[in-house]
Amino acid sequence: MTGEAAELNALLARVATLRDRAAFAALFAHFAPRIKSYLMRQGAAPALAEDLAQEAMLNLWRKAHLFDSSKASAGTWLFTIARNLRIDVLRKEKRPELDAADFAPEAEPDPGDGMMLAAGEIRLREALKILPPDQMRIVELSFFADKPHSQIAAELDIPLGTVKSRLRLAMARLRAALGDRP
Amino acid sequence: MRHHPGDDILLAYASGVSDEATGLVIATHLAFCAQCRDAVSLMEKIGGGLLDALPPAPLAETAFAATMARLDSAPPFARPARTASRDGTPEPLRSYLGGDLSSVRWRRMGPRLAYLPLLRRGGTSAKLLRGSPGTEVGAHTHRGLELTLVLKGGFTDVTGNYGPGDLQVADGSLRHSPIADPGEDCINLAVTTASLKFENFIQKIAGPIFGF
Numbered sequence: 440m441t442g443e444a445a446e447l448n449a450l451l452a453r454v455a456t457l458r459d460r461a462a463f464a465a466l467f468a469h470f471a472p473r474i475k476s477y478l479m480r481q482g483a484a485p486a487l488a489e490d491l492a493q494e495a496m497l498n499l500w501r502k503a504h505l506f507d508s509s510k511a512s513a514g515t516w517l518f519t520i521a522r523n524l525r526i527d528v529l530r531k532e533k534r535p536e537l538d539a540a541d542f543a544p545e546a547e548p549d550p551g552d553g554m555m556l557a558a559g560e561i562r563l564r565e566a567l568k569i570l571p572p573d574q575m576r577i578v579e580l581s582f583f584a585d586k587p588h589s590q591i592a593a594e595l596d597i598p599l600g601t602v603k604s605r606l607r608l609a610m611a612r613l614r615a616a617l618g619d620r621p
Numbered sequence: 622m623r624h625h626p627g628d629d630i631l632l633a634y635a636s637g638v639s640d641e642a643t644g645l646v647i648a649t650h651l652a653f654c655a656q657c658r659d660a661v662s663l664m665e666k667i668g669g670g671l672l673d674a675l676p677p678a679p680l681a682e683t684a685f686a687a688t689m690a691r692l693d694s695a696p697p698f699a700r701p702a703r704t705a706s707r708d709g710t711p712e713p714l715r716s717y718l719g720g721d722l723s724s725v726r727w728r729r730m731g732p733r734l735a736y737l738p739l740l741r742r743g744g745t746s747a748k749l750l751r752g753s754p755g756t757e758v759g760a761h762t763h764r765g766l767e768l769t770l771v772l773k774g775g776f777t778d779v780t781g782n783y784g785p786g787d788l789q790v791a792d793g794s795l796r797h798s799p800i801a802d803p804g805e806d807c808i809n810l811a812v813t814t815a816s817l818k819f820e821n822f823i824q825k826i827a828g829p830i831f832g833f
């Protein structure tokens with residue numbers, strides 16, 4: 440993880456344990472404009488994207504105690520919040536979610552001091568930066584275009600098989616970088 | 622467990638592209654499958670990396686103050702109280718059933734088959750299916766995608782044998798005639814994105830009535 444990402448985790452841990460408003464302000468400055476950017480890429484109008492970015496930050500404030508820094512970075516956690524908000528508000532559907540207690544009854548969220556970052560996520564982000572452009576394009580579209588792969592293939596004018604094989608190659612690289620093997 | 626959804630289907634769930642019915646069957650497979658949970662967790666980390674790398678879209682100057690003003694009236698989120706399942710039915714299936722699998726009120730469809738519709742959005746629907754050992758659903762092909770997750774028992778078709786937690790992904794290229802394995806009833810969670818094409822005359826007529 441870059442120094443910045445570790446710092447963001449520490450800020451989130453301060454919100455969780457101390458309800459620290461200065462830490463919240465710093466998180467807002469970093470994440471709110473990125474969440475707005477993410478939602479605009481999904482087709483939300485700027486005003487709506489801005490409302491939802493604020494809603495996502497309010498969710499962060501309300502749910503900070505559920506954040507577990509040993510599992511993922513603040514950025515990843517915020518991504519899941521923004522994604523779920525998008526499904527809820529833009530698509531008016533529920534997102535069917537797991538309950539971790541079904542398979543890991545002992546796991547309680549532990550924000551810790553936020554500095555316990557998985558080294559794997561540092562390597563993952565480095566690997567993301569050097570992904571071949573054709574693979575990166577498919578990964579980005581998968582996350583931002585809100586379209587099935589068949590439609591992405593049609594729009595890029597390449598066979599669906601090519602989309603899937605690029606995706607498979609990208610996933611293999613990123614999985615290796617994170618250091619977990621199936 | 623031998624049959625898993627491919628990376629493309631898992632990625633659609635992780636990125637939030639999946640519709641609700643597909644999300645239900647994928648998330649329920651995840652409750653059975655640590656390997657696919659790890660894959661989705663990796664994908665969410667990719668999503669986090671991409672989010673962090675996005676060029677910021679500045680908010681209006683008033684936005685920050687407006688959010689700060691709402692913090693005091695935004696109490697910490699409390700998880701809804703959880704009642705333990707008596708038969709191990711996992712979330713999110715449990716929420717959609719309104720309880721445990723063993724207390725489902727089945728609708729009969731002939732002497733050997735029963736079903737329960739769970740969700741329908743446009744052409745996509747999710748339902749539970751229950752067949753006694755040896756039940757044949759009838760040979761069919763697919764107009765869209767059919768995802769079948771085994772919850773109890775098992776079934777066999779030309780592509781192999783499926784047991785609890787296994788997920789079959791069938792598309793237009795597959796013609797199959799699944800048969801419930803001997804032993805106990807086979808209970809599946811099935812999602813179809815379009816109606817199935819049955820070859821048998823009776824099922825051709827009965828299929829639409831039961832929503833297949």
Ligand SMILES: [Zn+2]
Nearest residue numbers: 625626654657
């Ligand atoms: Zn799996």
